[in-house]
Amino acid sequence: MPAFDLSGAKRSLMLCAAIALGGCATTGDRNPADPLERTNRQAFAFNEAADRGVLKPTAKGYKAATPNWFRTGVGNFFENLSSPATIVNSLLQGKPGEAAEQTLRFVVNTTLGIGGLLDPATAAELPSHDEDFGQTLGRWGVPSGPFLMIPLLGPSTVRDFPSDFVDRFLRPLFWFDIGGEARWGALVLDIVDTRARLLPLDATLDRAYDRYGFIRDAFLQRRLYQVFDGNPPESLLYDPLDEFDEELDEGLETEPGPDPEPESEPPVEPAQPPA
Helix, strand or coil: CCCCCHHHHHHHHHHHHHCCCCCCCCCCCCCCCCCCCHHHHHHHHHHHHHHHHHHHHHHHHHHHCCCCCHHHCCCCHHHHHHHHHHHHHHHHHHHHHHHHHHHHHHHHHHHHCCCCCCCCCHCCCCCCCCCCHHHHHHCCCCCCCEEEEECCEEEECCCHHHHHHHHHHHCCHHCCCCCHHHHHHHHHHHHHHHHHHHHHHHHHCCCCCCHHHHHHHHHHHHHHHHHHCCCCHHHCCHHHHHHHHHHHHHHHHHCCCCCCCCCCCCCCCCCCCCC
């Protein structure tokens, strides 16, 4: 499952983790949040081809050529760089406590953690949070809109796709002029490292009857739970099996049943001759 930008890669990692944990995403069913399904499937096929041809082999080579401590440091570094976006969006969502905790994590990991390569904040049991501008808009009441499968970027929605650019400007790599080559190099490293982390989960996706439907439904479900901090209103939950149950109930109500058997009359006893 390719994801070619920083925020998209992080979302894909969380998506596959949710799938691996047995989320109740469905496959191959109608979803009212996906009116552009035909176009999205074409983009998904393109992304799959790009992943098989370029990204996945590169990730396998990267994993084989680098030690675990190096990949852990790379993951810590880019995770730490996402903290400013989380801090700002936590404040915009009215969560000053989470913003303070994430700020403390960012300071500790940036200083004691050598620029974020190490993660002493986790060792100190400082909680980590994950907020983005798409979640902020969702908390403000902005609907997600139709599901989108973006070429080279992966799953998104009409609300989340432009929001990714807002979060990108909150990353420290965009605050400092480190040069175009260094910025692109960091982008590629983050993408390849994240894809390498997804390699063990490929087998889970391969078992899905409909990979596109599986990823779409899991992504939409995860985003819904993120916006509402794990407690989405039932009115917003969608399960295609519910629709099937309703259609089945309607069919049972309208389908005529078997003709009732005629009531049998009690047998007539023969008259007894007079004594």
